[in-house]
Amino acid sequence: MMYFKKNVYFVWQDLQLNKTSIKMTSGVVALLMILGTVPGSENTLVRWHSVKDFILLYRYEFFHFPAFLFLLGSKFKVNSWIILRRYKNRNQIGTHKVLIVILCALFFSFIVSMLGVLCTAFVKYIVYPNMKNYHAIFLYVPKSSQHSSFIYFVCIYFLITTILGIVFVIINDIFAHRFLSVVMLTTFVILDRFTISTIPYLFYMSETISPIYTVIILSVIAVILGSIVRFSSTCKNYYTQDGLL
Amino acid sequence: MDGVVIMYVELLKRIKNRNFYISVLCLFLIVVFSVITGLKQYRENMDLVQRIYSNNENVLALVSAHKEWVGLSSQNFFSSLYYFLFPLLISIALTDSIYSEKHSGNISYQLTRMSRKSYYWKKVLFTYMSSFLLFIIPLIFGIILVNVLVDQWDYSFYSNMYKHLINGTVELPDNSFEGEKKNIFSSLLAISPYLYILVYYVMGGLFAGGYVCIALASSLMLKNKYFVILLPQVIYMVSWALFTILGKLSWDPFNFLDPKQPIEGLSYSPIVIAFVFQVLIAFGLYVYGVKKNDDVL
Numbered sequence: 001m002m003y004f005k006k007n008v009y010f011v012w013q014d015l016q017l018n019k020t021s022i023k024m025t026s027g028v029v030a031l032l033m034i035l036g037t038v039p040g041s042e043n044t045l046v047r048w049h050s051v052k053d054f055i056l057l058y059r060y061e062f063f064h065f066p067a068f069l070f071l072l073g074s075k076f077k078v079n080s081w082i083i084l085r086r087y088k089n090r091n092q093i094g095t096h097k098v099l100i101v102i103l104c105a106l107f108f109s110f111i112v113s114m115l116g117v118l119c120t121a122f123v124k125y126i127v128y129p130n131m132k133n134y135h136a137i138f139l140y141v142p143k144s145s146q147h148s149s150f151i152y153f154v155c156i157y158f159l160i161t162t163i164l165g166i167v168f169v170i171i172n173d174i175f176a177h178r179f180l181s182v183v184m185l186t187t188f189v190i191l192d193r194f195t196i197s198t199i200p201y202l203f204y205m206s207e208t209i210s211p212i213y214t215v216i217i218l219s220v221i222a223v224i225l226g227s228i229v230r231f232s233s234t235c236k237n238y239y240t241q242d243g244l245l
Numbered sequence: 246m247d248g249v250v251i252m253y254v255e256l257l258k259r260i261k262n263r264n265f266y267i268s269v270l271c272l273f274l275i276v277v278f279s280v281i282t283g284l285k286q287y288r289e290n291m292d293l294v295q296r297i298y299s300n301n302e303n304v305l306a307l308v309s310a311h312k313e314w315v316g317l318s319s320q321n322f323f324s325s326l327y328y329f330l331f332p333l334l335i336s337i338a339l340t341d342s343i344y345s346e347k348h349s350g351n352i353s354y355q356l357t358r359m360s361r362k363s364y365y366w367k368k369v370l371f372t373y374m375s376s377f378l379l380f381i382i383p384l385i386f387g388i389i390l391v392n393v394l395v396d397q398w399d400y401s402f403y404s405n406m407y408k409h410l411i412n413g414t415v416e417l418p419d420n421s422f423e424g425e426k427k428n429i430f431s432s433l434l435a436i437s438p439y440l441y442i443l444v445y446y447v448m449g450g451l452f453a454g455g456y457v458c459i460a461l462a463s464s465l466m467l468k469n470k471y472f473v474i475l476l477p478q479v480i481y482m483v484s485w486a487l488f489t490i491l492g493k494l495s496w497d498p499f500n501f502l503d504p505k506q507p508i509e510g511l512s513y514s515p516i517v518i519a520f521v522f523q524v525l526i527a528f529g530l531y532v533y534g535v536k537k538n539d540d541v542l
Contacts, residue, residue: 021469028479032486063486070479074471179337179474180267187326194322 003092010086011099014075015107021074025067026111032058033115037123048120052153055116056203061193064112065164066186072104072165073178094233098226101165109158113150152211156202159218164189166225173232248367251359255371259338268338272327272379276315276387279323283313284394286321303415307422309403310395311438315387316445316504327384328503331449332456332477335376339457340474343368344464347538365535369458376457377450384446388439400438408435428511445504448516452498455523456480462527465534 015022036057048054058064076097087093164185171181192198206214259265291308298304311317318324343365346352355364392398409415411426427434427441434441456477464473481498488497494508495501496515 018469020467021472024472028483032483032490035487035490058486063482066478066482070471070475073475074469077471177263177267178471179264179333180271182475183271183330183333183337186330190326190329191322 003087004095006086007092007095007099011096011103014100015103018074021071022107025071025108029067029112030115032063033119037119050148051113051116051120051150052148052203054120055112055153055157059193060160060199060203061189065161065189068104068108068161068165069168069182069185071108072101072168073182075100075104076169076172076178090234090236091230094230097169097233098166098229101169102162105158105161105165108161109154112157113154117150148207149211152207152215153203155215156206156218159215159222160199160202162222163218163225166222166229169229170225170232173229173236247359247363251363251367252371255342255367256375258342259375262338264341265338268334268379269383271334271337272331272383273386275323275327275330276383277390279315279318279321279327280313280387280390280394282323283315283318283321284310284391286318287313287395298418301418303406303417304422306402306406307410307425309400309438310391310397311400311403311442313391314438314442314504315384316449317442319505328449328499330478331380331453332481333475335379335453336457336460336474336477338379339372339376340460340464340477341470342372343461344470344473347465361535361539365531369461369531372461373454373458376454380450380453381446384449388442404435404437411435427506428509429506429513442504445502449502451520452502452523455520455527458527459523459530462530462534465531465538 033054036054048057055064083093083096087096168181168185171184172178175181175184189199193200202214202218287308287310291305294304294308312319313321315324315327343352346355352364406415407425410417410422411431430441430444433444459480460473460476463476467473467476485497485499488494488500495510495512496519498519500508501511501516501519
Protein backbone atom coordinates (compact mmCIF):
# COMPACT_ATOMS: atom_id res chain seq x y z
CA MET A 1 0.00 0.00 0.00
CA MET A 2 2.92 2.22 0.74
CA TYR A 3 4.26 2.21 -2.80
CA PHE A 4 0.79 2.67 -4.23
CA LYS A 5 0.79 6.23 -2.91
CA LYS A 6 4.21 6.81 -4.44
CA ASN A 7 2.99 5.28 -7.70
CA VAL A 8 0.13 7.75 -7.95
CA TYR A 9 2.51 10.60 -7.24
CA PHE A 10 4.96 9.46 -9.93
CA VAL A 11 2.19 9.03 -12.52
CA TRP A 12 0.95 12.51 -11.68
CA GLN A 13 4.50 13.78 -12.14
CA ASP A 14 4.71 12.11 -15.57
CA LEU A 15 1.43 13.65 -16.64
CA GLN A 16 2.65 17.07 -15.61
CA LEU A 17 6.04 16.75 -17.29
CA ASN A 18 4.77 16.94 -20.85
CA LYS A 19 1.72 19.11 -21.16
CA THR A 20 1.79 19.53 -24.95
CA SER A 21 -0.12 16.34 -25.66
CA ILE A 22 -2.78 17.24 -23.07
CA LYS A 23 -3.18 20.69 -24.56
CA MET A 24 -3.31 19.37 -28.13
CA THR A 25 -5.84 16.62 -27.42
CA SER A 26 -8.18 18.76 -25.35
CA GLY A 27 -7.78 21.63 -27.81
CA VAL A 28 -8.82 19.52 -30.80
CA VAL A 29 -11.72 17.88 -28.92
CA ALA A 30 -12.89 21.30 -27.70
CA LEU A 31 -12.56 22.87 -31.15
CA LEU A 32 -14.64 20.18 -32.82
CA MET A 33 -17.30 20.17 -30.09
CA ILE A 34 -17.65 23.94 -30.17
CA LEU A 35 -17.79 23.87 -33.97
CA GLY A 36 -20.69 21.45 -33.61
CA THR A 37 -22.73 24.18 -31.98
CA VAL A 38 -22.05 27.12 -34.28
CA PRO A 39 -24.32 28.03 -37.19
CA GLY A 40 -23.23 26.41 -40.41
CA SER A 41 -22.95 22.99 -38.85
CA GLU A 42 -26.66 22.23 -39.27
CA ASN A 43 -25.98 20.41 -42.53
CA THR A 44 -25.15 17.19 -40.78
CA LEU A 45 -28.04 14.82 -40.54
CA VAL A 46 -27.62 13.98 -36.87
CA ARG A 47 -30.04 15.08 -34.19
CA TRP A 48 -29.41 15.19 -30.50
CA HIS A 49 -31.42 15.89 -27.39
CA SER A 50 -29.11 14.86 -24.56
CA VAL A 51 -25.47 15.35 -23.63
CA LYS A 52 -24.77 11.71 -24.51
CA ASP A 53 -26.13 12.14 -28.03
CA PHE A 54 -24.13 15.30 -28.46
CA ILE A 55 -20.86 13.67 -27.36
CA LEU A 56 -21.40 10.59 -29.52
CA LEU A 57 -22.14 12.69 -32.62
CA TYR A 58 -18.46 12.19 -33.23
CA ARG A 59 -18.35 8.42 -33.25
CA TYR A 60 -16.42 6.84 -30.37
CA GLU A 61 -14.53 4.43 -32.64
CA PHE A 62 -13.43 7.00 -35.19
CA PHE A 63 -12.82 10.06 -33.10
CA HIS A 64 -12.86 9.71 -29.30
CA PHE A 65 -10.85 6.53 -29.10
CA PRO A 66 -8.06 7.59 -31.52
CA ALA A 67 -7.86 10.89 -29.65
CA PHE A 68 -7.48 8.98 -26.37
CA LEU A 69 -4.80 6.74 -27.88
CA PHE A 70 -2.98 9.86 -29.03
CA LEU A 71 -3.00 11.18 -25.47
CA LEU A 72 -2.13 7.86 -23.83
CA GLY A 73 0.61 6.87 -26.27
CA SER A 74 2.41 10.18 -25.97
CA LYS A 75 2.44 9.79 -22.18
CA PHE A 76 3.62 6.26 -22.36
CA LYS A 77 7.26 6.50 -23.28
CA VAL A 78 9.06 7.35 -20.08
CA ASN A 79 12.81 7.33 -19.76
CA SER A 80 13.95 3.89 -18.59
CA TRP A 81 16.42 5.32 -16.10
CA ILE A 82 13.70 7.37 -14.42
CA ILE A 83 11.60 4.23 -14.00
CA LEU A 84 14.57 2.29 -12.62
CA ARG A 85 15.30 4.98 -10.06
CA ARG A 86 11.69 5.23 -8.98
CA TYR A 87 10.70 1.62 -8.42
CA LYS A 88 12.16 -1.36 -6.62
CA ASN A 89 10.30 -4.26 -8.25
CA ARG A 90 8.51 -5.08 -11.45
CA ASN A 91 5.08 -5.23 -9.89
CA GLN A 92 5.36 -1.53 -9.23
CA ILE A 93 6.28 -0.84 -12.86
CA GLY A 94 3.16 -2.79 -13.92
CA THR A 95 1.03 -0.76 -11.53
CA HIS A 96 2.58 2.41 -12.94
CA LYS A 97 1.40 1.49 -16.45
CA VAL A 98 -2.13 0.69 -15.28
CA LEU A 99 -2.32 3.92 -13.29
CA ILE A 100 -1.21 5.99 -16.29
CA VAL A 101 -4.09 4.47 -18.26
CA ILE A 102 -6.61 5.09 -15.49
CA LEU A 103 -5.54 8.69 -14.92
CA CYS A 104 -5.51 9.45 -18.67
CA ALA A 105 -8.96 7.88 -19.04
CA LEU A 106 -10.25 9.88 -16.08
CA PHE A 107 -8.86 13.08 -17.50
CA PHE A 108 -10.17 12.37 -20.98
CA SER A 109 -13.67 11.43 -19.76
CA PHE A 110 -13.72 14.56 -17.62
CA ILE A 111 -12.72 16.83 -20.51
CA VAL A 112 -15.19 15.26 -22.92
CA SER A 113 -18.11 15.29 -20.49
CA MET A 114 -17.43 18.83 -19.29
CA LEU A 115 -17.18 20.13 -22.85
CA GLY A 116 -20.34 18.21 -23.72
CA VAL A 117 -22.22 19.72 -20.77
CA LEU A 118 -21.00 23.24 -21.56
CA CYS A 119 -21.84 23.04 -25.27
CA THR A 120 -25.27 21.51 -24.73
CA ALA A 121 -26.07 24.00 -21.97
CA PHE A 122 -25.07 26.79 -24.33
CA VAL A 123 -27.49 25.57 -26.99
CA LYS A 124 -30.31 24.61 -24.61
CA TYR A 125 -30.40 27.64 -22.37
CA ILE A 126 -28.82 30.45 -24.35
CA VAL A 127 -29.55 29.76 -28.02
CA TYR A 128 -32.76 27.75 -27.94
CA PRO A 129 -35.13 29.91 -25.80
CA ASN A 130 -34.89 32.79 -28.25
CA MET A 131 -35.00 30.74 -31.41
CA LYS A 132 -38.03 31.43 -33.60
CA ASN A 133 -37.77 28.70 -36.22
CA TYR A 134 -36.91 25.05 -35.97
CA HIS A 135 -33.58 25.09 -37.81
CA ALA A 136 -31.94 24.42 -34.51
CA ILE A 137 -28.22 24.52 -34.13
CA PHE A 138 -26.83 21.09 -34.95
CA LEU A 139 -30.46 19.88 -35.19
CA TYR A 140 -31.16 20.08 -31.49
CA VAL A 141 -34.34 18.21 -30.58
CA PRO A 142 -35.75 19.77 -27.40
CA LYS A 143 -38.13 17.03 -26.34
CA SER A 144 -37.65 13.33 -26.46
CA SER A 145 -39.26 10.29 -24.89
CA GLN A 146 -35.87 8.85 -24.02
CA HIS A 147 -34.09 10.41 -21.11
CA SER A 148 -30.71 8.84 -20.80
CA SER A 149 -28.73 9.12 -17.59
CA PHE A 150 -25.69 11.32 -17.96
CA ILE A 151 -23.88 9.86 -14.93
CA TYR A 152 -24.30 6.33 -16.28
CA PHE A 153 -22.98 7.41 -19.67
CA VAL A 154 -19.86 9.03 -18.18
CA CYS A 155 -19.29 5.91 -16.08
CA ILE A 156 -19.53 3.61 -19.12
CA TYR A 157 -17.39 5.99 -21.17
CA PHE A 158 -14.67 5.94 -18.53
CA LEU A 159 -14.78 2.15 -18.12
CA ILE A 160 -14.66 1.42 -21.87
CA THR A 161 -11.80 3.89 -22.32
CA THR A 162 -9.89 2.34 -19.41
CA ILE A 163 -10.38 -1.21 -20.66
CA LEU A 164 -9.25 -0.32 -24.18
CA GLY A 165 -6.30 1.59 -22.74
CA ILE A 166 -5.20 -1.43 -20.72
CA VAL A 167 -5.59 -3.63 -23.81
CA PHE A 168 -3.28 -1.14 -25.54
CA VAL A 169 -0.74 -1.67 -22.75
CA ILE A 170 -1.01 -5.45 -23.09
CA ILE A 171 -0.56 -5.37 -26.90
CA ASN A 172 2.31 -2.97 -26.43
CA ASP A 173 3.91 -5.36 -23.91
CA ILE A 174 3.67 -8.20 -26.39
CA PHE A 175 4.96 -6.43 -29.51
CA ALA A 176 7.00 -3.65 -27.87
CA HIS A 177 5.91 -1.30 -30.67
CA ARG A 178 3.58 1.59 -29.92
CA PHE A 179 2.49 2.37 -33.47
CA LEU A 180 1.77 -1.24 -34.29
CA SER A 181 -0.37 -1.38 -31.13
CA VAL A 182 -2.24 1.75 -32.21
CA VAL A 183 -2.90 0.26 -35.66
CA MET A 184 -4.05 -3.08 -34.24
CA LEU A 185 -6.28 -1.65 -31.56
CA THR A 186 -7.90 0.90 -33.88
CA THR A 187 -8.54 -1.89 -36.39
CA PHE A 188 -10.14 -4.09 -33.73
CA VAL A 189 -12.34 -1.29 -32.41
CA ILE A 190 -13.58 -0.37 -35.90
CA LEU A 191 -14.00 -4.05 -36.77
CA ASP A 192 -16.13 -4.40 -33.64
CA ARG A 193 -18.39 -1.64 -34.92
CA PHE A 194 -18.92 -3.43 -38.23
CA THR A 195 -19.40 -6.92 -36.79
CA ILE A 196 -20.67 -7.61 -33.25
CA SER A 197 -20.89 -3.94 -32.15
CA THR A 198 -20.09 -4.35 -28.48
CA ILE A 199 -19.22 -0.69 -27.91
CA PRO A 200 -22.38 0.74 -29.52
CA TYR A 201 -24.37 -1.82 -27.50
CA LEU A 202 -22.75 -0.66 -24.27
CA PHE A 203 -23.44 2.98 -25.07
CA TYR A 204 -26.97 2.75 -26.40
CA MET A 205 -28.63 -0.47 -25.24
CA SER A 206 -27.09 -1.53 -21.94
CA GLU A 207 -28.77 1.34 -20.12
CA THR A 208 -32.26 0.00 -20.69
CA ILE A 209 -31.40 -3.68 -20.31
CA SER A 210 -29.05 -4.15 -17.33
CA PRO A 211 -27.20 -1.01 -16.25
CA ILE A 212 -25.84 -2.24 -12.92
CA TYR A 213 -24.62 -5.57 -14.24
CA THR A 214 -22.92 -3.81 -17.14
CA VAL A 215 -21.00 -1.52 -14.81
CA ILE A 216 -20.03 -4.43 -12.54
CA ILE A 217 -18.92 -6.62 -15.45
CA LEU A 218 -16.90 -3.82 -17.05
CA SER A 219 -15.22 -3.03 -13.71
CA VAL A 220 -14.34 -6.69 -13.22
CA ILE A 221 -12.89 -6.87 -16.74
CA ALA A 222 -10.83 -3.74 -16.05
CA VAL A 223 -9.50 -5.20 -12.79
CA ILE A 224 -8.64 -8.55 -14.45
CA LEU A 225 -6.86 -6.85 -17.35
CA GLY A 226 -5.02 -4.59 -14.89
CA SER A 227 -3.77 -7.62 -12.96
CA ILE A 228 -2.70 -9.26 -16.23
CA VAL A 229 -0.52 -6.22 -16.95
CA ARG A 230 0.98 -6.39 -13.45
CA PHE A 231 1.71 -10.10 -13.63
CA SER A 232 3.02 -9.92 -17.18
CA SER A 233 5.47 -7.21 -16.20
CA THR A 234 6.94 -9.55 -13.58
CA CYS A 235 7.48 -12.28 -16.18
CA LYS A 236 8.87 -9.99 -18.87
CA ASN A 237 12.42 -10.39 -20.07
CA TYR A 238 13.75 -6.86 -19.82
CA TYR A 239 17.25 -7.74 -20.93
CA THR A 240 16.30 -8.16 -24.57
CA GLN A 241 14.27 -4.99 -24.95
CA ASP A 242 15.19 -1.44 -25.73
CA GLY A 243 12.75 0.34 -23.48
CA LEU A 244 11.11 -0.57 -20.22
CA LEU A 245 7.71 0.79 -21.10
CA MET B 246 24.87 11.20 -59.78
CA ASP B 247 25.33 12.45 -56.25
CA GLY B 248 21.57 12.68 -55.84
CA VAL B 249 21.08 9.07 -56.90
CA VAL B 250 23.67 7.91 -54.37
CA ILE B 251 21.96 9.84 -51.57
CA MET B 252 18.59 8.37 -52.53
CA TYR B 253 20.13 4.89 -52.54
CA VAL B 254 21.63 5.46 -49.09
CA GLU B 255 18.23 6.71 -47.86
CA LEU B 256 16.62 3.56 -49.21
CA LEU B 257 19.19 1.38 -47.45
CA LYS B 258 18.51 3.21 -44.19
CA ARG B 259 14.79 2.59 -44.53
CA ILE B 260 15.27 -1.05 -45.44
CA LYS B 261 17.35 -1.61 -42.32
CA ASN B 262 14.56 -0.17 -40.17
CA ARG B 263 12.07 -2.49 -38.45
CA ASN B 264 9.29 0.10 -38.80
CA PHE B 265 9.51 -0.11 -42.57
CA TYR B 266 8.73 -3.81 -42.54
CA ILE B 267 5.88 -3.40 -40.07
CA SER B 268 4.33 -0.75 -42.27
CA VAL B 269 4.72 -2.71 -45.51
CA LEU B 270 3.42 -5.87 -43.86
CA CYS B 271 0.32 -4.10 -42.51
CA LEU B 272 -0.42 -2.47 -45.89
CA PHE B 273 -0.08 -5.74 -47.82
CA LEU B 274 -2.04 -7.72 -45.21
CA ILE B 275 -4.96 -5.29 -45.43
CA VAL B 276 -4.89 -5.54 -49.23
CA VAL B 277 -4.82 -9.35 -49.16
CA PHE B 278 -7.71 -9.53 -46.69
CA SER B 279 -9.63 -7.00 -48.76
CA VAL B 280 -9.16 -9.10 -51.89
CA ILE B 281 -10.23 -12.30 -50.11
CA THR B 282 -13.44 -10.79 -48.68
CA GLY B 283 -14.08 -8.90 -51.92
CA LEU B 284 -13.89 -12.03 -54.05
CA LYS B 285 -16.21 -13.87 -51.68
CA GLN B 286 -18.73 -11.05 -52.13
CA TYR B 287 -18.18 -11.07 -55.89
CA ARG B 288 -19.00 -14.78 -56.18
CA GLU B 289 -22.13 -14.42 -54.01
CA ASN B 290 -23.21 -11.36 -55.96
CA MET B 291 -22.63 -13.08 -59.31
CA ASP B 292 -24.65 -16.06 -58.17
CA LEU B 293 -27.48 -13.82 -56.98
CA VAL B 294 -27.58 -11.74 -60.17
CA GLN B 295 -27.58 -14.87 -62.32
CA ARG B 296 -30.55 -16.21 -60.44
CA ILE B 297 -32.54 -12.96 -60.26
CA TYR B 298 -31.99 -11.70 -63.81
CA SER B 299 -31.75 -15.19 -65.35
CA ASN B 300 -28.47 -14.64 -67.19
CA ASN B 301 -29.30 -11.26 -68.70
CA GLU B 302 -26.02 -10.40 -70.48
CA ASN B 303 -26.26 -6.66 -69.99
CA VAL B 304 -26.62 -7.10 -66.24
CA LEU B 305 -23.87 -9.71 -66.02
CA ALA B 306 -21.48 -7.30 -67.75
CA LEU B 307 -22.13 -4.72 -65.05
CA VAL B 308 -21.28 -7.18 -62.25
CA SER B 309 -17.58 -7.07 -62.98
CA ALA B 310 -14.66 -8.39 -60.94
CA HIS B 311 -12.81 -5.07 -61.11
CA LYS B 312 -15.24 -3.77 -58.51
CA GLU B 313 -13.37 -5.87 -55.95
CA TRP B 314 -10.13 -3.93 -56.42
CA VAL B 315 -9.13 -2.24 -53.18
CA GLY B 316 -11.00 1.02 -52.86
CA LEU B 317 -13.75 0.13 -55.32
CA SER B 318 -15.00 -2.79 -53.26
CA SER B 319 -18.20 -1.72 -51.54
CA GLN B 320 -19.31 -3.08 -48.15
CA ASN B 321 -15.77 -4.32 -47.65
CA PHE B 322 -14.28 -3.60 -44.25
CA PHE B 323 -10.63 -4.03 -45.22
CA SER B 324 -10.93 -1.89 -48.33
CA SER B 325 -12.34 0.94 -46.21
CA LEU B 326 -9.72 0.30 -43.54
CA TYR B 327 -6.94 0.84 -46.09
CA TYR B 328 -8.36 4.22 -46.94
CA PHE B 329 -8.90 5.02 -43.26
CA LEU B 330 -5.45 4.10 -41.91
CA PHE B 331 -3.07 4.77 -44.83
CA PRO B 332 -1.63 8.04 -43.44
CA LEU B 333 -0.58 6.31 -40.21
CA LEU B 334 0.70 3.15 -41.86
CA ILE B 335 2.86 5.03 -44.35
CA SER B 336 4.00 7.49 -41.72
CA ILE B 337 5.32 4.68 -39.47
CA ALA B 338 7.83 3.75 -42.16
CA LEU B 339 9.03 7.14 -43.33
CA THR B 340 8.37 10.08 -41.03
CA ASP B 341 11.12 9.65 -38.46
CA SER B 342 14.01 9.85 -40.95
CA ILE B 343 15.14 13.35 -39.96
CA TYR B 344 13.97 12.94 -36.35
CA SER B 345 16.12 9.89 -35.66
CA GLU B 346 19.18 11.37 -37.36
CA LYS B 347 18.77 14.56 -35.39
CA HIS B 348 18.45 12.77 -32.07
CA SER B 349 21.29 10.33 -32.70
CA GLY B 350 23.61 13.13 -33.85
CA ASN B 351 24.07 11.48 -37.24
CA ILE B 352 22.87 14.63 -38.99
CA SER B 353 26.03 16.49 -37.95
CA TYR B 354 28.22 13.92 -39.69
CA GLN B 355 26.15 14.07 -42.85
CA LEU B 356 26.10 17.87 -42.95
CA THR B 357 29.90 18.00 -42.94
CA ARG B 358 29.85 16.00 -46.16
CA MET B 359 27.06 17.78 -48.03
CA SER B 360 25.32 21.12 -48.07
CA ARG B 361 22.30 21.75 -45.85
CA LYS B 362 20.21 22.53 -48.88
CA SER B 363 21.07 19.25 -50.56
CA TYR B 364 20.45 17.23 -47.35
CA TYR B 365 17.02 18.66 -46.61
CA TRP B 366 15.97 18.72 -50.27
CA LYS B 367 16.89 15.07 -50.78
CA LYS B 368 15.11 14.10 -47.58
CA VAL B 369 11.80 15.67 -48.55
CA LEU B 370 12.04 14.41 -52.13
CA PHE B 371 12.79 10.87 -50.99
CA THR B 372 9.98 10.92 -48.42
CA TYR B 373 7.44 12.23 -50.91
CA MET B 374 8.37 9.73 -53.58
CA SER B 375 8.58 6.75 -51.29
CA SER B 376 5.26 7.49 -49.57
CA PHE B 377 3.70 7.77 -53.02
CA LEU B 378 5.10 4.37 -53.94
CA LEU B 379 4.27 2.85 -50.56
CA PHE B 380 0.65 3.85 -51.03
CA ILE B 381 0.38 2.74 -54.62
CA ILE B 382 2.34 -0.54 -54.74
CA PRO B 383 0.09 -2.56 -52.36
CA LEU B 384 -2.96 -1.33 -54.28
CA ILE B 385 -1.50 -2.39 -57.64
CA PHE B 386 -0.63 -5.72 -56.05
CA GLY B 387 -4.33 -5.92 -55.05
CA ILE B 388 -5.40 -5.36 -58.69
CA ILE B 389 -3.05 -8.09 -59.91
CA LEU B 390 -4.22 -10.47 -57.16
CA VAL B 391 -7.89 -9.98 -58.03
CA ASN B 392 -7.21 -10.40 -61.75
CA VAL B 393 -5.15 -13.56 -61.22
CA LEU B 394 -7.69 -15.11 -58.87
CA VAL B 395 -10.63 -14.36 -61.19
CA ASP B 396 -8.50 -14.99 -64.27
CA GLN B 397 -9.74 -11.90 -66.08
CA TRP B 398 -7.54 -9.08 -67.36
CA ASP B 399 -9.77 -7.48 -69.96
CA TYR B 400 -12.60 -5.30 -68.67
CA SER B 401 -13.53 -3.64 -71.97
CA PHE B 402 -16.91 -5.40 -71.85
CA TYR B 403 -17.75 -3.49 -68.67
CA SER B 404 -16.51 -0.14 -70.00
CA ASN B 405 -18.57 -0.57 -73.18
CA MET B 406 -21.63 -1.33 -71.12
CA TYR B 407 -20.87 1.64 -68.87
CA LYS B 408 -20.65 3.89 -71.93
CA HIS B 409 -24.11 2.70 -72.98
CA LEU B 410 -25.38 3.12 -69.44
CA ILE B 411 -24.38 6.80 -69.18
CA ASN B 412 -25.74 7.44 -72.67
CA GLY B 413 -28.96 5.67 -71.76
CA THR B 414 -28.71 3.30 -74.73
CA VAL B 415 -28.88 0.01 -72.88
CA GLU B 416 -31.88 -2.02 -71.85
CA LEU B 417 -31.81 -3.09 -68.23
CA PRO B 418 -34.55 -4.96 -66.37
CA ASP B 419 -34.80 -2.35 -63.57
CA ASN B 420 -33.12 0.82 -62.38
CA SER B 421 -30.98 -0.80 -59.64
CA PHE B 422 -27.84 -0.03 -61.65
CA GLU B 423 -28.34 3.73 -61.63
CA GLY B 424 -25.84 3.89 -58.76
CA GLU B 425 -23.13 2.72 -61.13
CA LYS B 426 -22.88 6.19 -62.66
CA LYS B 427 -19.97 8.18 -61.31
CA ASN B 428 -19.95 11.93 -60.80
CA ILE B 429 -16.34 12.60 -61.69
CA PHE B 430 -13.84 10.77 -63.91
CA SER B 431 -16.83 9.08 -65.53
CA SER B 432 -15.35 9.38 -69.02
CA LEU B 433 -12.24 7.54 -67.85
CA LEU B 434 -14.34 4.64 -66.58
CA ALA B 435 -16.01 4.53 -69.99
CA ILE B 436 -12.57 4.08 -71.58
CA SER B 437 -11.19 1.54 -69.12
CA PRO B 438 -11.53 0.71 -65.40
CA TYR B 439 -7.72 0.54 -65.26
CA LEU B 440 -7.45 4.20 -66.23
CA TYR B 441 -10.10 5.21 -63.70
CA ILE B 442 -8.52 3.37 -60.78
CA LEU B 443 -5.04 4.53 -61.74
CA VAL B 444 -6.12 8.16 -61.53
CA TYR B 445 -7.53 7.54 -58.07
CA TYR B 446 -4.47 5.64 -56.86
CA VAL B 447 -2.14 8.36 -58.15
CA MET B 448 -4.29 11.00 -56.46
CA GLY B 449 -4.21 9.04 -53.19
CA GLY B 450 -0.45 8.62 -53.50
CA LEU B 451 0.06 12.36 -53.99
CA PHE B 452 -2.07 13.13 -50.95
CA ALA B 453 -0.29 10.44 -48.90
CA GLY B 454 3.01 12.07 -49.82
CA GLY B 455 1.66 15.44 -48.74
CA TYR B 456 0.53 14.14 -45.35
CA VAL B 457 3.84 12.43 -44.66
CA CYS B 458 5.78 15.55 -45.71
CA ILE B 459 3.75 17.68 -43.29
CA ALA B 460 4.73 15.24 -40.54
CA LEU B 461 8.34 15.31 -41.73
CA ALA B 462 8.32 19.09 -41.49
CA SER B 463 6.78 18.95 -38.02
CA SER B 464 9.51 16.55 -36.92
CA LEU B 465 11.89 19.50 -37.23
CA MET B 466 9.89 21.34 -34.57
CA LEU B 467 8.20 18.79 -32.30
CA LYS B 468 10.10 16.79 -29.71
CA ASN B 469 7.68 13.93 -29.19
CA LYS B 470 8.20 11.15 -31.72
CA TYR B 471 4.75 9.71 -31.07
CA PHE B 472 3.16 13.04 -32.11
CA VAL B 473 5.19 13.27 -35.24
CA ILE B 474 4.31 9.80 -36.48
CA LEU B 475 0.63 10.07 -35.60
CA LEU B 476 0.30 13.55 -37.12
CA PRO B 477 -0.74 12.49 -40.68
CA GLN B 478 -3.55 10.38 -39.24
CA VAL B 479 -4.59 13.18 -36.88
CA ILE B 480 -4.75 15.72 -39.74
CA TYR B 481 -6.69 13.27 -41.90
CA MET B 482 -9.24 12.52 -39.19
CA VAL B 483 -9.62 16.05 -37.86
CA SER B 484 -10.23 17.33 -41.39
CA TRP B 485 -12.77 14.55 -41.83
CA ALA B 486 -14.63 15.57 -38.68
CA LEU B 487 -14.34 19.25 -39.52
CA PHE B 488 -15.69 18.99 -43.07
CA THR B 489 -18.45 16.63 -41.95
CA ILE B 490 -19.62 19.00 -39.28
CA LEU B 491 -19.53 21.97 -41.63
CA GLY B 492 -21.38 20.04 -44.33
CA LYS B 493 -18.61 20.45 -46.94
CA LEU B 494 -18.29 16.76 -47.71
CA SER B 495 -16.86 17.22 -51.20
CA TRP B 496 -13.85 19.11 -49.77
CA ASP B 497 -12.80 16.25 -47.53
CA PRO B 498 -9.91 14.01 -48.69
CA PHE B 499 -11.55 11.11 -46.89
CA ASN B 500 -14.44 11.32 -49.36
CA PHE B 501 -12.84 12.42 -52.60
CA LEU B 502 -9.89 10.02 -52.45
CA ASP B 503 -12.24 7.05 -52.27
CA PRO B 504 -12.70 5.52 -55.76
CA LYS B 505 -16.21 4.39 -54.77
CA GLN B 506 -17.29 8.06 -54.71
CA PRO B 507 -19.33 7.57 -51.53
CA ILE B 508 -21.01 11.00 -51.57
CA GLU B 509 -22.97 13.19 -53.94
CA GLY B 510 -21.73 16.48 -55.37
CA LEU B 511 -18.06 15.68 -55.94
CA SER B 512 -16.22 17.97 -58.34
CA TYR B 513 -12.68 18.54 -59.59
CA SER B 514 -11.95 21.99 -58.18
CA PRO B 515 -11.96 21.06 -54.44
CA ILE B 516 -9.51 18.25 -55.16
CA VAL B 517 -7.07 20.57 -56.92
CA ILE B 518 -7.45 23.31 -54.30
CA ALA B 519 -7.00 20.84 -51.42
CA PHE B 520 -3.90 19.41 -53.09
CA VAL B 521 -2.31 22.81 -53.71
CA PHE B 522 -3.17 23.88 -50.16
CA GLN B 523 -1.66 20.73 -48.71
CA VAL B 524 1.56 21.06 -50.72
CA LEU B 525 1.86 24.73 -49.74
CA ILE B 526 1.40 23.91 -46.05
CA ALA B 527 3.94 21.09 -46.24
CA PHE B 528 6.44 23.24 -48.11
CA GLY B 529 5.94 26.27 -45.84
CA LEU B 530 6.29 24.22 -42.66
CA TYR B 531 9.36 22.48 -44.02
CA VAL B 532 11.11 25.70 -44.96
CA TYR B 533 10.24 27.16 -41.56
CA GLY B 534 11.49 24.03 -39.80
CA VAL B 535 14.74 24.01 -41.75
CA LYS B 536 15.33 27.70 -40.94
CA LYS B 537 14.61 27.01 -37.29
CA ASN B 538 17.19 24.22 -37.28
CA ASP B 539 20.00 26.18 -38.89
CA ASP B 540 22.05 26.02 -35.69
CA VAL B 541 22.64 22.32 -36.26
CA LEU B 542 25.57 23.12 -38.47
